[in-house]
Amino acid sequence: MLSKLLKYELKATGRIFLPLFVALLMFAGITRFISPPMGPEKWAAPAMISMFVYICIMAGIFVMTFIMMIQRFNKNLLSDEGYLMFTLPVKAWKHIVSKLFVSMLWMITSGIVAFISVLIIALEKGDITKFTEAFATFYDQAFEQLGASIYFLSFEIIIGILVSLASGILIVYASIAIGHLINEHKMLASFGAFIILSTLSQFLFILISFIPGGAYFSNVNISSYNDFISMQWLIQTVMAYGIIFTGLLSAAFFAVTNLILSKRLNLE
Amino acid sequence: MPWELKSDRPIYTQLIEHIQLSIFSGVYPLGSKLPSGRDMAQEASVNPNTMQKALVKLEEDGLIITHRTSGRSITEDARMLEMAKTKLAQDQISEFLGKMQLMGFDQKEILTIINNMVKEMKK
Amino acid sequence: MSTIFECTDLTKKFGSKVAVSGVNLKLERGQIVGLLGPNGSGKSTIIKLANELLTPTSGTILIGGKKPGIETKKIVSYLPERTYLNDWMRVHQIIEFFSDFYPDFKPKKAYDMLKSLKIDANDRLKTMSKGTKEKVQLILVMSREAELYLLDEPIGGVDPAARDYILQTILGNYNENATVIISTHLISDIENILDYVVFINQGKVVMTSSVDDIRAEKGKSVDGLFREVFKC
Secondary structure, three states: OHHHHHHHHHHHHHHHHHHHHHHHHHHHHHHHHHOOOOOOHHHHHHHHHHHHHHHHHHHHHHHHHHHHHHHHHHHHHHOOOHHHHOOOOOOHHHHHHHHHHHHHHHHHHHHHHHHHHHHHHHOOOOHHHHHHHHHHHHHHHHHHHHOOHHHHHHHHHHHHHHHHHHHHHHHHHHHHHHHHHOOOOHHHHHHHHHHHHHHHHHHHHHHHOOOOOHHHHHOOOOOOHHHHHHOHHHHHHHHHHHHHHHHHHHHHHHHHHHHHHHHOOOOO | OOOOOOOOOOHHHHHHHHHHHHHHOOOOOOOOEOOOHHHHHHHHOOOHHHHHHHHHHHHHOOOEEEEOOOEEEEOOOHHHHHHHHHHHHHHHHHHHHHHHHHHOOOHHHHHHHHHHHHHHOOO | OOEEEEEEEEEEEEOOEEEEEEEEEEEEOOOEEEEEOOOOOOHHHHHHHHOOOOOOOEEEEEEOOEOOOHHHHHHEEEEOOOOOOOOOOEHHHHHHHHHHHOOOEOHHHHHHHHHHOOOOOOOEHHHOOHHHHHHHHHHHHHOEOOOEEEEEOOOOOOOHHHHHHHHHHHHHOOOOOOEEEEEOOOHHHHHHHOOEEEEEEOOEEEEEEEHHHHHHHHOOOHHHHHHHHOOO
16 A cells, blocks of 8 residues: 555656756756857857756755645645545555655655756766766775775765655654644644744754763864764764664654544544 | 326335336236336436335235246236226225315215216327 | 444534534445435534544444444545545546555446546546536545445535436445445435435434335425424
């Protein structure tokens, strides 16, 4: 059932994002090819227009990922369409997971597509070679200093990004769900809930640093490259704690959302 | 015959009357096969359970026979049919006569009115 | 089990407002039942409780002996009063959607009905009139081989010809294993097809009776009785 929900979620959202991605890449290409020095000089003005359109689309995609994240949850689950979704023989948590996953997917994909579009515009001949050379040098140096833990660090960073992304989306879901509990001014209530939840999260985060041994973290003082290397395990540990904390927070937001959707649903 | 059901009388009774009339008037000839209860219910736009009850009653009265494997059919007993027809006529007439009496007509007056009207009846 | 729908002391409160109060109801399979009552009487609340769109404050509601949940959603086919379909889909896409999530959904039946009502399966729901959308929704609901059909105002927004078609479809779909509960105001149109009616007012069951019992005892149609009982 979850895979089916994912399928429909992708269909519903893809029809918005895919054309935008295509447009972005297209205008990146157009800008690239009509801008001097590649294109003739007299096309400098249209080139600027093309660049302008490109930037607008880029901004549009950025905005759209946020709008879609909110709208898919709010419209598809908590308005009229909710009558369809919640009478499907599917548990509430699967709805949350499918939307979370697809939102994250589009956010990451948008980032990748944006990056590619920038390359299309700005990449010069020989850039790739320069870049791969620089990367190889960086990698060798890093490996020399950090050893195999470079993989662990990279892994941590990736997980960290994913968990933070999930947490950011789940706090929005939880806020919308809490707002749904109030009969009037649901949007206002959701906004209020968001503020409260964010503040609470910040507060908890600060609280964490007061736990025994936490004081040690505030003494982390990276003033030089050598410090970075020697503090390496410390950084990894701090990151790990950060990931665990964010993960627990995400789980809490998820639990609240799930509880409201399964036990306190009240579609009008 | 179109199923015209009035809204202030039980549907069950009206269904029985309608089917009886259809049998008497030959719409459902003697011995012929009846459509299934469900089909008849759809035709009449009524609840299948109500139609079923009506058919069961008509079975009890002997007008309809259920065959184990081939559904329902009208009885082939012509004499029984005549008897049922006559009974229905008698019921209608006694209701009519009761009303006439209430209005104050005597036997002779009633017969005169009836005779005149029968003569004008279409053949 | 032969009891497909059972409410025991079912109560639902929204804060201090009581929407459904101590409702006791037991419906067997193979029946077509009318849930009748004025606006705000609790009909829609009971139907939402049956679909797990609301949870009871107290008391129980059982579908085929089970509490509302995934197992009951598999056997309940629900037609809400509103248009609840994703606007951007085409008709054939929503049919695929239903096929995907409901094993008892019969696409062929749906396509046949669409053809009878002259609805193009390629049309987008967004471009359809409200009446057509409601017909599509009804077709989807009736194309499932469910054990309990919950129809909330199925003929409300449709023209009289389509109403007849809808009633014929409900009758044609009838089987002894399934029960249809119709909640509506348009009583005179549907009373002929009902076994029982349940009158609800202010969250309580006021009366249950067969259509014929009402006609025999009160000498009037269910519609007539309703107007009398719920006179404003």
